Each structure stands twice: as structure tokens, then as C-alpha cells.
Amino acid sequence: MVAQKRYGREPRLGYPSSTFSLALAAFLFSSPALAQEAPAPPAAQEEAASHDVSLTFSPLHLIVFPLLEVTAEFRLADAFGVAGIAGYGVVSQDVGVEEVTFDVWELGGQFRWYPIGSFEHGMQLGAQILYIGVNAKDEVAGVEVRGTASGLLTGAFLGYKIATRVGFTFDAELGYGVYAVRAEAESAAGDEASGSESGGVGILRLNIGWSF
Numbered sequence: 001m002v003a004q005k006r007y008g009r010e011p012r013l014g015y016p017s018s019t020f021s022l023a024l025a026a027f028l029f030s031s032p033a034l035a036q037e038a039p040a041p042p043a044a045q046e047e048a049a050s051h052d053v054s055l056t057f058s059p060l061h062l063i064v065f066p067l068l069e070v071t072a073e074f075r076l077a078d079a080f081g082v083a084g085i086a087g088y089g090v091v092s093q094d095v096g097v098e099e100v101t102f103d104v105w106e107l108g109g110q111f112r113w114y115p116i117g118s119f120e121h122g123m124q125l126g127a128q129i130l131y132i133g134v135n136a137k138d139e140v141a142g143v144e145v146r147g148t149a150s151g152l153l154t155g156a157f158l159g160y161k162i163a164t165r166v167g168f169t170f171d172a173e174l175g176y177g178v179y180a181v182r183a184e185a186e187s188a189a190g191d192e193a194s195g196s197e198s199g200g201v202g203i204l205r206l207n208i209g210w211s212f
């Protein structure tokens with residue numbers, strides 16, 4: 001048998017042409033399933049919680065005097081805040097051989113700037129003004145004595161504050177101020193006395209509390 005002569009190139013069924021391959025690749029890689037961008041990785045850390053008010057008190061004042069002093073600071077901006085201070089306590093003091101009890105209260109305010117950090121966490125520079133009042137009514141040597149005193153303290157301070165994500169807050173201040181005080185006293189026997197004093201004093205607070 002004479003073998004049939006073959007003309008032309010024998011088709012190669014197992015391999016598509018180069019044109020078809022390119023078209024197929026273009027189709028595959030341009031399909032919506034593959035063209036979608038990879039999802040962005042989750043943020044490594046969530047942004048810190050934002051607080052607008054910090055309410056703290058001074059354990060140091062409670063231990064030393066004792067006086068309950070509370071400070072409420074309000075955010076004006078990320079780098080600025082204003083604070084109100086209020087305090088009250090009953091203090092005993094030796095006067096000669098007698099111990100006299102005084103009612104003490106204070107009311108004041110502060111302006112704070114955070115040159116490093118923010119209201120949430122940072123170093124602060126501030127100025128404060130504080131009014132202090134004292135009232136006493138007691139017996140000294142068997143004679144009733146009444147006395148009042150009032151004073152004004154102004155000063156500046158350097159501080160550091162941190163308010164955690166959950167709200168716990170630590171607020172420390174160290175500074176210096178000048179004060180002026182005037183006092184008056186009178187006894188049931190008709191004796192009267194008065195005096196005034198001024199000078200300088202340190203400012204120290206180590207407050208703890210909560211921010212909202």
C-alpha cells in the first residue's frame with residue numbers, strides 16, 4: 001500500500017496557538033475575581049480613646065491636712081485645657097497649749113497648655129489662682145474664740161498628665177506661687193487681734209482620678 005502523502009503541517013492538538021494563549025491570559029487576569037485589590041491589613045493599633053473631662057483628687061492633701069481637694073479639667077483643644085479646683089476640710093492646729101479646729105475651704109482655677117503631647121497624655125505648663133478661706137470657733141483657755149482668715153495664691157507650674165484608654169488618670173504638678181493672707185480673731189471677753197502675711201510657697205499635686 002502506498003502511504004498517503006501529507007501536505008502541510010500536521011495540527012498539534014495539545015498546544016494552543018500563542019495568540020490564543022495571550023488572549024486567555026488577558027481574560028483570566030482581567031476578570032473581576034482576580035482584579036480585586038487585596039484587603040487592607042487591619043490597623044496595628046486603634047486610636048486612643050478621646051476624653052473631654054478629667055476629674056481627679058489629691059491624696060496628698062488628704063494625708064497631710066486633711067483636705068479633700070478635687071480638680072475638674074475641661075478640654076478646650078488638643079493642647080489646651082481649663083480646670084476648676086474646689087476643696088474642703090477640717091484641720092486641727094495647736095495654739096499654745098490648746099488645740100483649735102479650723103474649717104478650711106478653697107476655690108480656684110487653672111489654665112493649662114500642653115506643649116508636648118495633648119490633653120490625653122503630655123507635659124503641661126500652667127498658671128493658677130486659688131482662694132483659701134478659714135473659719136474657726138473654739139475655746140482657748142476656757143474662753144470662746146472666733147477667727148477668720150482669707151488668702152489668695154497665684155503661681156505657675158510644670159506638670160505631667162496621662163489618661164489611659166479606659167479612663168484612669170494620673171496628673172502631677174510642681175510649681176511655685178506667691179500668697180497674701182489676712183486673719184482676724186476675737187474672743188468672748190472682747191479681745192481682738194488681726195494680722196496679715198505674704199510670701200512664697202511651693203505647689204505640689206499628685207492627683208489620681210478618671211477621665212470621661
